[in-house]
Amino acid sequence: MIKAYAALKAKGELTAWEYDPGTLGRDEVEIEVDYCGICHSDLSMLNNEWGMSSYPLVAGHEVVGRIAAVGTAxxxxxxxxxxxxxxxxxxxxxxxxCGSGDQNLCTTAQGTIVGRHGGFADKVRANASAVIPLPEGMDAKTAGPLFCGGITVFNPMVQFDVKPTDKVAVIGIGGLGHLGLQFLRAWGCEVTAFTSSESKTAEAKELGAHHCINSLSSDDIEKAAGRFDFIISTVNVTLDWNLYLATLKPKGRLHFVGASLEPLDVNVFSLIMAQRSVSGSPVGSPQTIAKMLDFAVQHNIKPVVEMFKFEQINEAIAHLESGKARYRVVLER
Structure with a gap:
């Protein structure tokens, strides 16, 4: 039996719950969970914000642990x-x-917490092809958020060939954005942080930003017209996207990794005349995740985390929902 913490209904507290995972599949591994990050996607699934949750729901998809058993294949x-x-x-x-190395875009890929049970548990199972060994020198305690938050901001750097000479901006300095600053600075880019929090300005610069712009000031944003090659938005709220589009150079790209549920209001003329692009991406393939982990070790990139015990899971979730987390919440055994 696997012992877990499950939501029995949308927006319900998580309670102790057990389930029988059955026989280990020939292509599967069973992982003893030592650490598990709590991501905003976990909150969305627990609250059924995306309309695809089924209960009891065991969330948790930023898992780090030790392999307890492997399938015969x-x-x-x-x-x-x-x-x-x-x-x-x-x-x-x-x-x-999958054959081209883009498994993360496979239309039948299975989510760790969609239709199956995740890492808010003592064990979790997965196909071995989705499980990535930690490279030597990586801190297991802080590595969990890299497997969702980290790869979400690293993947577009690879997919869209962001260059070390590029001027890049990050919108939102939170769970995703604070990792984006670190990766882009280590990549060699000139990095700007758009943040609505004055208190985060100093932190953003410590994390890698060369410059900070107040995202609540239209005047400050307008002064950055034509500056950036690439902007990555990590927020899940609606902003004046045309204002941000104007800060792109010709052929610049506004890229979304934050899951805003509102339709985009975009001036197409601004795209056409400067040949700008708008795009989005999910997490990365196993190969890109492995590349990201190696890059993180080489450049000493680590998520900034706050630790909670698994028994404090409801307290940890409330802390994340409050917006006070700096910057990722991780459960430890």
């Missing part, structure tokens, strides 16, 4: 190995998308 992972698991727990591994 698994030969690249072994018991005792320290590994991580992110948003996806399985891919079809036969479609053209």
């Amino acid at each position: 698994v030969n690249h992972l072994k018991a005792g190995q320290v590994v991580g698991l992110g948003w996806h727990s399985d891919y079809c591994n036969v479609c053209s998308t």
Whole structure:
């Protein structure tokens, strides 16, 4: 039996709950969970904001732990190995998308907490292809948020060939944005932080920003007209996107990784005349996750975390929902 913390209904408190995972599949591994980050996507699933939650729901998709058992067909992972698991727990591994190394875009990829049970538990199971070993020198205690928050901001840097000479801005300095600043600074870019919090300005510069712009000031944003090659938005609220589009250079890109539920109000003329682009991306493939982990070790990039015990899970979730987390919340055994 696997012992977990589950929501029995939308917006309900998490309670102790057990389930029988059945026989371990030949391509699966079972992970003993040592740490698990709490992501805003967990909150969205627990509250059924996306309309695809089923209950009892065991959330948690920023897992770090030790392999307890491997299926008979698994030969690249072994018991005792320290590994991580992110948003996806399985891919079809036969479609053209998987074959081209874009498993994260597989239309039948299985989410770790969508239709299956995640890492708010003592153990979790996943297909071995979705499980990534931690590289030597990585701190397991803080690594969990890299498997969702970290890869979400790192993936577009690879996909859209962000260059070390680029001038890049990050909108929102929170769970995603604080990692984006670190990755982009280490990548070699000139980095600007758009933040609505004056208290975060000093922190943003410590994390890697060369410059900060007050996102509540239209005048300050307008002064940055034509400055950026790439802007990555990590927020889930609606902003004046045309104002931000104007801060892009010709051929610049406004890229979304924050899941705003409102339709975008975008002036197409601004896109056409300067050949600008608007795009979005999810988490990355297993190969890109592994690349990100190596890059993080090489450049000493770590999520800034606040630790809670698994027994404090409802307190930890309330802390994240309050907006006071700096910057990621992680559960530890």
